[in-house]
Amino acid sequence: MTGITETEAIARVADTGILLVALDFDGTLSPLVDEPMQARMLPEARTALDALLAAPDTIVALVSGRSLGDLRVIAEHDDASPILLAGSHGAEFWIPGEGDVTHADAPEDARLRDELRAHAEAATAHLDGVWIEPKTFGFGVHTRKLSPADAEEANRLVDTLVAAEAPHWRRRTGHNIIEYAFRHEGKDSAVAELRERVGATAVLFAGDDVTDEDALRSLGPADLGVLVGDRDSAASVKVADIAALAELLERLAGARSARASSAGE
Structure with missing residues (x-):
């Protein structure tokens, strides 16, 4: 969709048969916060999602690390x-009417995950404010509360550990976090699986972080990628902040509803 306006881009995906709206959460629907489990969707984002859910032939999914x-x-x-939900960068799903949908893992992967997470906690225990976040398929190293020097030290220590003990793991960087996982799915594969599951004829994907670029790069000519922020990105549309994304999504919901009304006349 390069070279067309935001209004034209919205109109194009609004005119598709079955639309999947797949959205990152942190930084896209919820502000980034120092305590990750305190993150919550902004009210205007919730209102926009409700409008999309009420629009015909429109499916909403959250795609998160x-x-x-x-x-x-x-x-x-x-x-x-x-x-619908895709967690752990698309390694686990929650589907209405089905519940949790995950792919089986070898027991040794879980054992290594627990050992490495414990080693990472021990290696960074002297750095006040670092948080080793348990994840289903690995762990994350949060450094938002650290000084730049301490953050660099924490990441260096854990990088060294993982390189020595699990060099085959996938490493991802984000806003003040580095994630390590023994599963190699990305948000691109999450969007692809969701697209196939719901039979979507087009996808809108929105995200803010570099970990969202896998999904943004995977989109086709009938799709729309939206970046929340202003940096180099594969997204074809950029919005300034969460409120601006919410406005875009509400416009899309309105266009979807208007399309259905016109077709029924």
């Missing part, structure tokens, strides 16, 4: 929700 359990907590997502 968070583990599925943590994503459900911060998204305030219960078993009655129609919103």
